[in-house]
Amino acid sequence: MITDLVSIVIPTYNRANLISETLDSILSQTHTHWECLVIDDGSTDNTAEVLAQYCIKDNRFKYLKRPAESPKGGNAARNYGFECSKGDFIQWFDDDDIMAENYLSARIALFTKKRKIVICSGFSTDENLNITREVKLKTDVNLYKEYALWKFEIYTPSVLFRKSFLKESPFNETIIRGQETEFFTRIFYGLNPEEYSIINKPLFYYRSHSKSKTEQSQTYNKRHKEDLLHISKLNFERALKLKDLDLIYFYYKLLLKQFFRSVDNDHNSNAKQVISFLNRTLNERNRILKFKLILFSKIYLSLKKGTILKKHLRSHKILT
Template identity: 35%
Template sequence: MNPKVSIIMATYNRSHFILETLVSIENQSYKNFECLIIDDGGIDNTFEIIGPLIEKDQRFKYFKRPDQYVKGLPGSRNYGLDLAKGEYIIFFDDDDIVHPQNLELCIKELSDTDIYFCRYIRSVFFENFHYNFDYSKEYGSFYIDVKDIERMLKNELPFNSCAVMWKALCFENNRFTEHLMYAEEWELYSRILTSGYRGISIEKCLFFGRKHPNSNTGEFYRNNQIRVESKQNAILLVVENLQAKKLLNYSLMRYFMHLSMAYKKFKLFSKILETSKLNFITRAKWIVFYNLLPIKILLYKFRKKLRTNTNYEN
């Protein structure tokens, strides 16, 4: 029988974490899945560590990323998408812990023909994981569609790569942009959401992300230039997609103007103006807005500090 769910896991030199992650997948209450482990060219002993599990359980399959896919997380995941046989797709990282009910509850929600993805809560942990799962099946939920794109892009409604199960149909015309080395899921998932796919978000934690300095996110916040440049490239692709679908409203433009302040060395502001294809008058207004933005930010910080001091004195 073909698996109902395809789990795609890219891995790179994580032999010290990956087995614990795979065991948490093996312990899923829902059993009809395949787990495609895509090695991105690691040089540690990952295969030796996971070999016994692969030999014991044929649902776990190990592949090395072919050269026709660009090295990195997006290329490895795209290879996994091309291998996947499941009706549903989910991406897991190689150093995290999966709640035993993850697949079961997501599939339950996706049985609705009008729902194309199931988002859930993800929490984080440091060092050792404490196995104290909440097995309750009672939780709140709400629907998500293109009207929520602004919340998603601003991370007010986070779409972590490992916290969404998708119907495979969502990826028929959507793939990861392989030259992106950071924010690749932010860019891809915004494309999917603006393509008209409706989903559901459930208020239950079904995934636990391990926090450590060697993660892509950790490198981004340490100002790794590859990650930083990738984020600005992802921003431009998001703007291009929104403009093409006539979804680039004032509020989103204002948000991207604020973001561009952190990417002056890449001349992101000018690139956003070019990509957004604004008329002359609107373009001129945004140029004035951008040039006045540092003063506005300074005034905002001053007022905030003044309010804090006043409250303290009172």
């Protein structure tokens, strides 16, 4: 029997100073049929004490700890929360973001028998929850394509899922960078328009810790780049299956960019992965599509620092 119980799953780590604001916003929801599972990823602050107070105040809150045998990180915590959830709907949320009062109710009302997800917009804020901008969403889009092309801006709190649509352990626990991108592109791929709904209504406040993100983006982290390459390869393969030239060109260029960055940072194993992948993938496709890709790559490489890459591509018989 389908009910309107929403399971809100929140991974947390050392956010005792912020999570109370998040939990208070959940308490203020106009849709009251929810459970909130907070999964502790090994906090060393007083998170346990803060959550104990909320669990006493309202038994809809559940405080759980990530199993010791599961890998550390938000993905494993989210998956554990998913396993423990009882709702027919799943809402992933972050431990420092805030819900508007109608965050749940406005989207629950839009579910139909065929609809699997409902997406809303939100406000981007600074660390003190001062609004920096409103995230604007187009409501009539090819969801997978627009998101994969980085033209459709959504965050973890943006999407409410019908639980039956999600598979066991929905998040990839081996990825430590780009988790949401990998998850959303995998979930959105193949969805029909009647299976999702988008409302351009800001229903949450996304707290951006800009300094830490800027510092991370300026540092070349080999492990992170390997994760991002993995995601790019998956989406390039999807683009080829769809025969969508916009997506194909976008991810082909992105793969080349990742090759260059790998070479510049002596990340040779990553660079070799790009070449090997393109060689295998292009050879598996029809001649017309391969010709278009090769023609595009020659034009692109002529405009970029293509000398080194041309040598590698020719040695692997991708460019002749």
